[in-house]
Structure formats: C-alpha cells, structure tokens
Amino acid sequence: MSVRFVVGKVLGAFATLAFVLVFNFFLFRVVESNPVATLYRGRNLTDAQRDELTRQFGLDGSKLEQFVRYVEQTLQLNLGRSYATNRPVIEEIWAAAPQTIALVGVATVISMVIGILMGISAGWRRGTTQDRVLTSTSMATWSTPDFWLGMILLTVFAVQLGLFPTGGIEDPTSGATGFAKLLDQAWHMALPCLTLAIAYVGEFALVMRSSILDVMREDYLTLARAKGLRDAQVRDRHAVRNALLPSTALIAINFGFVLSGAIAVETVFSWPGLGLLTTEALRGPDLPMLQGLFLVFSASVIFFNLVADLLYPLLDPRVRYS
C-alpha cells in the first residue's frame, strides 16, 4: 500500500468533510431565516433584547461574516448553543454519545456475528431448506421498519408481559451503584438492543451469503477439497476467509452509522442518546443542535468509510503487495 494511496484517501475524506461543513451551513440558513422571531413568537421583545439574542445565536452580520465565523468556531469544536437549553451543543452531544455508542455498538456487533454465521451456513448449503429459511428471514427482518419492530417488542415484552422496562436507561428510584447499576442499565438496554440487532442482522446475512456464493465458484476450493480437507475445513479455511474480505468494507461502513443509526428506536424506548437528542431538537426546531448532530453524524460516516478504504488493502495481499 503506497503512501500516495493513503494520502489520497485521507485528503478525499477531508474534502468530503469540508463539503458537509459548507452544505450544513447553507442547509440550516435555508430552513430558517429568522429563528429569533420564530422562537419568541408572540412575546414582546425589545429591540435591544432581540439584537442580544441574535448575537448570542451568531445570527448577526452579513451571511459571509456568519459563514466565516461558523467555520472558525466549528474548527475549534464550538458548535454553538442549543436554543432549547442554552448549553453548548458540543457538550450535549458529548453527554449523549456514550449511550448511543453502547446501544448501537452492541447491537451492531451482535447482529454482525450472527448475520455472518447465518450467511455462511445459508450460502454454503445453497438451495437447501436451511438456505431458504435463513434467506427469507433475513429479507423479512431487513425490510421491517425498526421503530415498528421496536413498538411491537415494547408492547409485548415490556407493557403486556412486564419482562423488561418500558424505557429510559435506568430505574431512577433504585439508587443502585457500581455493578448493580450497570446491570440495571443493561436490563434497560435489552429491548432496544434486540430491536436494532434484528433490524441489522439481515443485511449482514445477505451480504455474507452472496460473498460465499461468489467464492464457491472458485477453483481453489476444488483444489482444497481434492487435497483431502473436510467440507468444514474447506469452508472455514478457504471459503469464509476469502468471502470475509469484501464484507469487511460493509462492516466498517456500518460502524459509521452507529451514531446516527438509532434515531427512531431511541425515541421509541426513550433511550437518552444522540437519537433522542435529534428527535427533541427536531421538535423545536433547535437549529444549532440539529446542525451539530448532522455534522457529527456525517463525520462519523466519513471516518469509517476512510477506515474501510484503508483496511481492505491491509487484509488482501493482492492489493497489499502491488
């Protein structure tokens, strides 16, 4: 892998990020030209108060001045203040991110492992009942809207059966600490996590299945079989390893969507992460918050795409040595 390749990919990622930054600025100016008027509609503001608010929200001066200031501040990780809470946007995002990373991260890892195993056994036994069942299950779960699935699980397992809490991240009345607190949080996470895992598993399964099918036509599998390897050895040592290569990109890219991946599900389960923050900001609308979230979500997708681009050559010797 050449230095030029790496530098090219990194520069590409920065260019995309710069585009998002600019786009972000204009998008939100187009949506809302005078937020102060909107937010304080019906209240009597003096001119001095209005000017003060306009300045606070960074809406004073010409569009160009605003843009320059916006870029400067963003580069210093100053994303402005939330209209709703008046706290810095970056702090709100910082506080909500761990919950989202935990929820969506765990769901992604679980669905990835299960999905890949499903894809392998479906593809390797192509055309069998096992394959048909796994493939149609994957298609069904992949096409199920996650909020709808979340609501069903919530109604059945939390409301009717009472097996799980109905929402939130912990029981505010328990006052548990340490390990007990962690356990309580895991308990709260179970249903939203299951929802997301079910929603994600199909994609992994279908992608892995098709990679396996591609690899199965390869001559080196015939050679491996002719050498006297067992069917499972041919599968694990040759087919799976090679089929995982193209899936790595998908996996890396999926991690990019961890931050933004659970807006609907977090809302259904009142899980206090970035998704819930987004829904609340939309209600306002809390423009600086939305703008900040949008930027963070995009940056994460761009970053993991870069990781995917850089990872593939490391894993594939054909690319590594050329």
Added chain:
Amino acid sequence: MSAPLLAVRDLAVRYRTDEGDVPAVRGVSFVLDQGETLGLAGESGCGKSSIAGALLRVLPRGTEVTGEILLDGEDVLAMKPGRLRAVRWTELAIVFQGALHALNPVQQVGSQIAEAVEIHGQSLTQERVAELLELVGLPARRARDYPHQLSGGQRQRVLIALALACNPRILVADEPTTALDVMVQAQVLALLEQLQQELGLAMLFITHDLSTLTHVCRRIAVMYAGRIVEEGPSEDVFSRPAHPYTAALAAAFPVIGDPAFRMRPSGLGGDPPDPRAIPTGCPFHPRCPVVRDECARTDVELWPVADGRRAACVRVLDGPGAGTA
C-alpha cells in the same frame, strides 16, 4: 494377475444445470499401470477435465458420475467420505488446469502446500515444503510468496510441488503447460518428465496438443465429444492415425499462445458438438473429411486396429491397410 493401479470403466459424467443435463463424459474406459504414462488429448470441451475431476470426486455437487474408477481394485465412486478423503492426494493427486485460479490468492503458497502435508498426518511440514519446492526447481524462500507474486511458470511449479506433497502414486496433469509461453512450457514439460521417471509415478497427462503428448507419454487416448475415439502407443497413433479426427489433430501445427488454436487445435472446420446435442451415429461425422453415408447411422465403438491399438471409426472395419489421410 494383480489389479492395475487405476482402471476406469465406462465412466460417465453428467452435469446438472438450469438449462438441462450436460453429458460431458459418455462412457470412457482406460487403464493406467504403475509408472505408466497415458496422454489424453482432444479439443476444448470434450470432457478431459471432467474425467480428472471425477477421479477424485471433486466435481460440483449434484453432478452424476457413473461407471467404475478402480484404484488398486477399490472403487472410488463407492468409497465412504472418510476413505475418500484419505485416498485424495495420497494415492492420486491432480495438477489442476489454470494455475492462477487453482491457488488460493490470499494464502502463502507454502502454507497451501503445508496444508496438504499436514492434513494427511505427516510432520516436519516446513522442511517438507522446502524440499518440495526445491524438487520443482524453486528456492525454498518462495514458500512465503502469495500466488500473484509468482510468474505463470512458477505458479505451475508450485502446483506440481503441491501435487507431490503426499507422495501420490498417480499424478494427473491437466493442461499443465497451456497458459505458459514456449520456453517455460518446455521447462515445465521437462520437469514433469523427470519427476515422473525419478519418482516412478503413473501419470495421466491431459492436453489439447497431440504433439506434446507424444513426447511425454507412452500411450495416448484421443477424445471426442465425451468419448475416447482412438487409443494406442503414442508414436503409432501420432504418425499413423487410424481415426480421421486424430489425423486432423496430428496434422495441426500448434500455434502456441493463440487462443483460437486452443479452441480449435484440429484445424478442422466446424465446432465440436454441444454435449447437449451430440450428432447421431459417429458424433464426428458432420466434420469428418472422409465421411461416408453410413456414418450418421452406425454406432461406432472402439474396434481393434492393430496390436494394442483401437479406433472408433467404421473405416477400421475395412481391414488393415485402410489407413486414413
């Protein structure tokens, strides 16, 4: 009399596809004894590789293989999975066609060789890999290379080393020189001949180039449309062909590296028949330069021509001295 090392009887291979069955091999019989060399020649698609794959039962799942493949008298087609795995590579090994694709692109060639050694329970794998690579004329350090780092000729040598990993008694070489340029072809051929003699291997050598076979093999069998149409000692078959198809193959001047030659080495007009629509009577009759009226109706079989020679052509029945063009 003890059983021959390898006796193939009435072997038939039918692939199953969405567009119907493909009868790629339709009743092939031959015998290969210890240390013997048999060449299998014929145009692309006549079923040569299908025979190779059938010998170790590595054709795609669902393919129908019938007949008998007797290894030391034991039928490969009737073996239980465990027995079959034990026989693979230790009794018979294949140098597969297309060296680039036969090797796993993301594993070092040394570990692909070592895997064969280790799976059959031999130890000292690293030393054995080095020894095998040196046997085929490659430095031992090449073990750490990936297939794409090797030239075509080197890859072919790796495949040969891999085939020899478990000391098989039978080596099947499926077009081992096809994709190589002339110089390298000659080197690989010389290597195979030398190894065959030194190790006393029985060898089934597959190619579409009849003249190559006459150098390497004592006996040759010429295939057309899934059947053997002529067999006998290579010099005799090559210099005095009894079947008009063999005559066309023998007369053809190989244009090495020319894909058109590979597809049509006979220099004959017309295409080899589609295995799904094989002509009645003698399958060669539509392309035969010396065709007779009866050829479309007569079911030809391998009739004796002379000592140890047989050919599937009605002209053989005319009696001796009825040589072809």
